[in-house]
Amino acid sequence: MNKKSYDPSKYEHPSVTVDTVIFTVQDNDLKILLVKRKYWPYKDRWAIPGGFVKMKESLEDAAKRELYEETLVNDVYLEQLHAFGDPRRDPRTRVITIAYYALIKSEDLRIQADSDTKDVRWFSVKKLPKLAFDHDKIVSYALEKLRNRVVYSDTAFQFLPALFTLTELQNIHELVLDRELDKRNFRRKILMLGVVEETEEIRHEGRHRPARLYRFVTSADRV
Amino acid sequence: MNKKSYDPSKYEHPSVTVDTVIFTVQDNDLKILLVKRKYWPYKDRWAIPGGFVKMKESLEDAAKRELYEETLVNDVYLEQLHAFGDPRRDPRTRVITIAYYALIKSEDLRIQADSDTKDVRWFSVKKLPKLAFDHDKIVSYALEKLRNRVVYSDTAFQFLPALFTLTELQNIHELVLDRELDKRNFRRKILMLGVVEETEEIRHEGRHRPARLYRFVTSADRV
DNA sequence: TCAAAAGTGTTGTGTGTACACCCATGT
DNA sequence: ACATGGGTGTACACACAACACTTTTGA
Numbered sequence: 001m002n003k004k005s006y007d008p009s010k011y012e013h014p015s016v017t018v019d020t021v022i023f024t025v026q027d028n029d030l031k032i033l034l035v036k037r038k039y040w041p042y043k044d045r046w047a048i049p050g051g052f053v054k055m056k057e058s059l060e061d062a063a064k065r066e067l068y069e070e071t072l073v074n075d076v077y078l079e080q081l082h083a084f085g086d087p088r089r090d091p092r093t094r095v096i097t098i099a100y101y102a103l104i105k106s107e108d109l110r111i112q113a114d115s116d117t118k119d120v121r122w123f124s125v126k127k128l129p130k131l132a133f134d135h136d137k138i139v140s141y142a143l144e145k146l147r148n149r150v151v152y153s154d155t156a157f158q159f160l161p162a163l164f165t166l167t168e169l170q171n172i173h174e175l176v177l178d179r180e181l182d183k184r185n186f187r188r189k190i191l192m193l194g195v196v197e198e199t200e201e202i203r204h205e206g207r208h209r210p211a212r213l214y215r216f217v218t219s220a221d222r223v
Numbered sequence: 224m225n226k227k228s229y230d231p232s233k234y235e236h237p238s239v240t241v242d243t244v245i246f247t248v249q250d251n252d253l254k255i256l257l258v259k260r261k262y263w264p265y266k267d268r269w270a271i272p273g274g275f276v277k278m279k280e281s282l283e284d285a286a287k288r289e290l291y292e293e294t295l296v297n298d299v300y301l302e303q304l305h306a307f308g309d310p311r312r313d314p315r316t317r318v319i320t321i322a323y324y325a326l327i328k329s330e331d332l333r334i335q336a337d338s339d340t341k342d343v344r345w346f347s348v349k350k351l352p353k354l355a356f357d358h359d360k361i362v363s364y365a366l367e368k369l370r371n372r373v374v375y376s377d378t379a380f381q382f383l384p385a386l387f388t389l390t391e392l393q394n395i396h397e398l399v400l401d402r403e404l405d406k407r408n409f410r411r412k413i414l415m416l417g418v419v420e421e422t423e424e425i426r427h428e429g430r431h432r433p434a435r436l437y438r439f440v441t442s443a444d445r446v
Numbered sequence: 447t448c449a450a451a452a453g454t455g456t457t458g459t460g461t462g463t464a465c466a467c468c469c470a471t472g473t
Numbered sequence: 474a475c476a477t478g479g480g481t482g483t484a485c486a487c488a489c490a491a492c493a494c495t496t497t498t499g500a
Contacts, residue, residue, distance in 0.1 A: 012278055013236035016308075016319055055235055055317050059308035083306045083321045085239075085282035094278050096239055096321075098306045167479075184481065185463065192461095207472030208477040390452075407454070408490065415488095430499030431451040 014085075014094040018063045019050030019135070021081070021101040021142035022071065024109065025159045029124045030175045032139065033070065034131070036119040041091045042132030046123070048139065050097060063100040070120065072110045077103040077158040081141055089134045101142040103158035126178075150176045154195070157216040163201060165211040166190065237308075237317040241286045242273030242358070244304070244324040244365035245294065247332065248382045252347045253398045255362065256293065257354070259342035264314045265355030269346070271362065273320065286323040293343070295333045300326040300381040305364055312357045324365040326381035373399045377418065380439040386424060388434035389413065420444075 022033040034046040049070045053062040063078055078100055085096040123129065125143060130136075149155045156172040157164075170186050190196055194217065201213040245256040257269040272293045276285040286301055301323055308319040346352065348366060353359075372378045379395040380387075393409050413419055417440065424436040 011275070014239050014276065014278060016237050016239060052234070053237065053308065053319070055237065056310050058310055059306060059319065080305060082303060083282060085276065085321065087279050087281055096276070096282070098308065098319075165479085182463070182465080183479090184465085187480080188482095189462085204471075206477065207475095209470035209479045211479060388452085405490070405492085406452090407492085410453080411455095412489085427498080429450070431449075432453075432497035434452060 014096050016053045017050050017095055017097045018053055018059055018066060019048050019097045019099050019138060020063050020067055020078075021048050021099065021139055022067065022104060023101065023125075023142075023146065023159075024104050024106045024122065025172060025175060026106045026109075026122060028171065028175070029126075031122040031124055032128075032142075034121055034123050034129070035070070036121075037132055038119070045132040046121075046129045047132040048135050049120075053098075059098050060100075063098075063102070067102055071104065073104050073108045075108065077155075079145075081138070081145060084134055084138060086134065097138075099138045099141065101146065103146075103155065105159060105161065107161055146176055147178075152193070154216065154218070157195075160216075163199060163213040163215060165203060165213060166196075167211060169196070169214070237319050239276045240273050240318055240320045241276055241282055241289060242271050242320045242322050242361060243286050243290055243301075244271050244322065244362055245290065245327060246324065246348075246365075246369065246382075247327050247329045247345065248395060248398060249329045249332075249345060251394065251398070252349075254345040254347050255351075255365075257344055257346050257352070258293070259344075260355055261342070268355040269344075269352045270355040271358050276321075282321050283323075286321075286325070290325055294327060296327050296331045298331065300378075302368075304361070304368060307357055307361060309357065320361075322361045322364065324369065326369075326378065328382060328384060330384055369399055375416070377439065377441070380418075383439075386422060386436040386438060388426060388436060389419075390434060392419070392437070 024031055024033075033049060035049050037043055037045050037047050049066055051062070051066045051069075053059060057065065059080070060078060064074075064076070067076055067078070068074055079102075081099040081101050083096060083098050087094055089095065089097075125139075128136075128139065131139065146155065150173055156169060156176070159172050160168060166187055167183075169190065170181055170183065173186070174181055196214040197217045199213050199215050202210045203213055204210040247254055247256075256272060258272050260266055260268050260270050272289055274285070274289045274292075276282060280288065282303070283301060287297075287299070290299055290301070291297055302325075304322040304324050306319060306321045310317055312318065312320075348362075351359075351362065354362065369378065373396060379392060379399070382395050383391060389410050390406075392413065393404055393406065396409070397404055419437040420440045422436050422438050425433045426436055427433040
């Protein structure tokens with residue numbers, strides 16, 4: 001059987017889902033959104049949100065749709081991670097999933113997915129429960145990719161508002177990389193890279209020296 | 224509709240294929256294997272080989288099976304690239320493809336896919352014909368990934384026999400990266416990395432100084 | 447003896463890292 | 474005046490890039 005002589009109605013097809021690891025930074029912690037399963041299989045286990053790809057939507061559109069349904073956030077950074085297709089990863093039937101990861105700003109969050117009694121909740125990546133299906137593996141993949149991307153890219157800014165202090169930016173990096181960075185080296189590097197731009201604004205906060213606010217400079221702005 | 228209450232027989236499913244960009248190095252050129260399509264759509268256009276994923280095989284197994292059917296080579300380096308799922312990428316029906324790329328040694332090749340009259344042929348990546356579907360995009364992705372991987376990894380060795388000269392190894396790097404490298408810097412770096420090991424063997428070839436043969440050292444060997 | 451590829455070191459430049467103190471503010 | 478986070482510079486180690494000549498062989 002090959003593509004050249006194929007009648008799509010003739011064969012059984014696998015189901016195709018998208019599953020998304022949704023990251024945010026909240027309370028100085030890197031968190032992902034999990035959903036508690038209500039039915040077999042893996043009833044009562046936590047899982048990353050996902051759903052079926054509709055016949056007329058692209059994979060990315062499917063991921064965006066699910067993301068919106070789950071978080072009510074529209075403006076997200078979304079990137080494809082990997083396709084997981086082990087024939088036995090879902091005991092019900094053959095399900096191939098295209099995994100994505102998304103970064104959302106906690107300021108954009110309108111849902112209160114933080115109560116112990118709800119079936120949707122943010123979990124610190126350091127304290128994850130046992131997950132359904134092969135979702136552990138998907139989350140590990142996502143974390144690894146996020147760590148590889150956060151340096152030298154616009155990734156970290158996805159977690160921050162338009163104006164931010166360099167300390168805030170450094171915090172994001174430290175949370176994602178899970179290690180401390182040297183303040184002077186971090187600032188020098190970020191400024192050398194030219195990905196941020198000083199603004200005139202200054203934020204007063206607490207009884208200490210106020211902080212200069214910076215703006216993210218996209219490669220388009222730099223020209 | 225979500226995964227929790229899903230009857231797989233109830234909905235229409237997309238078709239799922241795997242398509243593989245198969246690289247080899249031949250005649251001092253980086254080449255990929257293309258197949259000429261016999262039927263609509265894109266009749267007579269060249270395409271990367273691929274086929275449907277069977278219900279009980281993993282994505283990687285499907286890629287390996289197709290690869291074997293096409294090249295008769297079993298021992299290949301295979302890596303997942305990206306899933307392409309635009310709803311209109313195939314005019315017949317919804318087809319989601321998981322793209323892989325494979326590296327094979329030209330010495331392993333038993334097919335003679337090199338005649339102009341055959342419908343399977345190796346093409347230099349520098350002189351590719353117009354491709355069917357979105358295969359241009361898939362090939363670009365594959366090339367980019369290959370370039371990113373070739374430095375600091377075991378990628379280049381996949382194109383070489385067990386014993387090779389450092390000049391051969393450098394040639395692979397140059398072909399993949401499409402630029403010349405400095406001989407001294409290349410040799411120093413490779414030797415420093417500890418990924419190759421000198422052997423006692425020496426290859427005489429042509430009327431010039433013979434070359435020392437090296438062996439690839441896997442991370443397992445290094446311990 | 448010559449053509450042809452193998453093999454070999456040094457130096458400058460840039461990048462990553464380690465490290466400690468003063469500054470501006472609110473209370 | 475003091476507690477708190479904001480902000481700054483220097484020195485060393487290491488990786489990368491540029492660069493040219495000698496060695497060994499077969500014909």
